[in-house]
Amino acid sequence: MSTNADFSSYRYAEDLTAFMNPLITIGRRPLPMWPISALWTVALGLWGLPRQHSLWRDEAATWQVAQRPTAEIWHMVGHVDAVHGLYYLLMHGLFECFGPGVTTLRLPSVLAMAVAAACVTVIGHRLAGVWAGLGGGLALGLLPAVQFYLQEGRSYALVAAGAAISTLLLVTVLKGRDRKARWAAYGGTVLLCGLLNWLSLMILPAHGVTLVWARARYGVWIRWAVASVVAVAGVLPLILFSRSQSDQISWIPPLTWHMLIGPAILLAIGALGALLDRSRKGRLSVTSVGLPLLVVPQLILIGLSLVQPLFLDRYVLFSLLGLALLIGTALGTAIRAAAPRFPRAAPWILPLTVAVAMTALLPQSLAKRSAASRVDDVLAVAADVRRLKEPGDAVLFVPAARRDTKSVSPHAFAGLGDIALAESPRKSGTLKGVEAGPARIRAAMLAQRRILLVTDAGKVARPVSAKRDQMKTWVLKEYFTPVADEQVRGRRVTVYRRNDT
Numbered sequence: 001m002s003t004n005a006d007f008s009s010y011r012y013a014e015d016l017t018a019f020m021n022p023l024i025t026i027g028r029r030p031l032p033m034w035p036i037s038a039l040w041t042v043a044l045g046l047w048g049l050p051r052q053h054s055l056w057r058d059e060a061a062t063w064q065v066a067q068r069p070t071a072e073i074w075h076m077v078g079h080v081d082a083v084h085g086l087y088y089l090l091m092h093g094l095f096e097c098f099g100p101g102v103t104t105l106r107l108p109s110v111l112a113m114a115v116a117a118a119c120v121t122v123i124g125h126r127l128a129g130v131w132a133g134l135g136g137g138l139a140l141g142l143l144p145a146v147q148f149y150l151q152e153g154r155s156y157a158l159v160a161a162g163a164a165i166s167t168l169l170l171v172t173v174l175k176g177r178d179r180k181a182r183w184a185a186y187g188g189t190v191l192l193c194g195l196l197n198w199l200s201l202m203i204l205p206a207h208g209v210t211l212v213w214a215r216a217r218y219g220v221w222i223r224w225a226v227a228s229v230v231a232v233a234g235v236l237p238l239i240l241f242s243r244s245q246s247d248q249i250s251w252i253p254p255l256t257w258h259m260l261i262g263p264a265i266l267l268a269i270g271a272l273g274a275l276l277d278r279s280r281k282g283r284l285s286v287t288s289v290g291l292p293l294l295v296v297p298q299l300i301l302i303g304l305s306l307v308q309p310l311f312l313d314r315y316v317l318f319s320l321l322g323l324a325l326l327i328g329t330a331l332g333t334a335i336r337a338a339a340p341r342f343p344r345a346a347p348w349i350l351p352l353t354v355a356v357a358m359t360a361l362l363p364q365s366l367a368k369r370s371a372a373s374r375v376d377d378v379l380a381v382a383a384d385v386r387r388l389k390e391p392g393d394a395v396l397f398v399p400a401a402r403r404d405t406k407s408v409s410p411h412a413f414a415g416l417g418d419i420a421l422a423e424s425p426r427k428s429g430t431l432k433g434v435e436a437g438p439a440r441i442r443a444a445m446l447a448q449r450r451i452l453l454v455t456d457a458g459k460v461a462r463p464v465s466a467k468r469d470q471m472k473t474w475v476l477k478e479y480f481t482p483v484a485d486e487q488v489r490g491r492r493v494t495v496y497r498r499n500d501t
Contacts, residue, residue: 037137045110048369056374119164136328187227194235273326293322376490382409
């Protein structure tokens with residue numbers, strides 16, 4: 001009996017040791033877990049990356065600007081989209097190297113989010129153990145908002161990667177590896193993120209709360225303050241200049257209570273993860289890092305939106321790094337609690353949880369990888385234009401921003417006279433070009449036999465407000481008759497024929 005008891009105790013200790021040290025090893029060196037999170041995120045990003053060969057309006061802006069020469073990009077950001085100037089230059093370089101295409105457009109976001117997932121894994125491992133780290137890294141890629149912007153040809157995933165790197169650097173120095181090179185890297189990363197989107201500077205107050213929570217030393221505070229001031233000073237000219245282009249965000253609706261439901265749910269989930277962390281006060285922990293990262297940017301954006309409407313979830317996408325960390329620590333806590341009684345079954349909690357979450361989120365995941373997940377598709381409507389046009393036809397765009405279809409697919413519009421256009425987007429340094437005055441547009445329309453109107457589909461169309469657009473719609477109504485009408489993926493093409501022809 002004694003021998004059997006000793007053997008059982010030995011096997012229990014062996015199982016528990018294996019559970020507590022789940023890393024694969026080569027020799028005596030354990031292999032890190034962050035490649036698993038990175039590869040998992042890459043796999044999620046590559047899944048359905050072409051999105052049924054669709055391209056929506058925000059990505060169309062990146063597509064057309066990235067194909068302009070560098071001098072024209074600089075010319076354009078002097079008029080519009082200065083906040084995205086660095087991103088456009090980056091994508092221009094990638095298009096030059098690999099050619100324009102949806103893979104080149106979206107793959108940087110996939111790789112950037114994979115970097116963010118890897119950083120979350122490392123942070124969680126250092127602060128709460130390997131299971132918390134791996135759980136957080138895997139959870140990040142499954143978050144619905146992350147799955148949306150994971151395949152987006154815009155800068156938000158790159159900002160999230162930079163936020164993750166800067167947070168990892170902060171944790172590294174707070175764990176006792178305080179080096180000037182790391183602070184320089186921290187300041188440089190925050191600066192780069194700010195130049196990609198200056199709203200990412202909201203990460204600095206979040207990191208400040210972490211320093212207070214962890215009771216950082218005076219010297220750490222000084223070095224953090226210096227790095228932060230340098231980063232903010234580097235971004236300040238962009239902030240001031242982009243304020244002159246604030247009319248570009250005039251379409252964002254004022255903040256309402258129903259817009260706060262999503263953030264409230266995220267904060268509730270994060271708070272639950274923080275409660276399960278049970279870290280001691282004054283100690284660097286997942287809660288002291290993840291909770292401020294989740295909460296502070298959300299609250300600041302809400303506060304700014306009370307002054308000027310700015311509330312869009314993509315502006316604080318990087319705050320979901322904090323949510324992933326807190327989810328990871330909740331999983332780690334559950335696994336540790338189960339380990340003493342179920343040492344062999346406990347390690348299966350993580351893969352089973354991921355499988356259940358993946359299954360539950362599958363409808364959303366499929367929806368976000370469909371062309372219908374975005375408000376429109378500029379490529380689909382270009383195909384309709386190609387099919388409906390006839391020699392001698394003219395084309396109009398309402399609003400003028402729908403000219404992005406022509407900019408992205410110029411061959412589909414070959415032979416069509418853009419009768420409202422006075423100066424092309426590239427020459428004028430804009431995204432939509434400069435149109436003639438209402439009187440000139442009216443005269444040009446009345447000289448046409450057939451006109452193709454490219455506009456928004458009824459479900460997403462906004463009331464016509466610009467005088468030029470009001471003139472276009474009035475002339476079409478008074479002097480033309482629609483003879484064909486096609487709506488596809490948020491865009492609409494209507495063919496009008498002159499009444500007296």
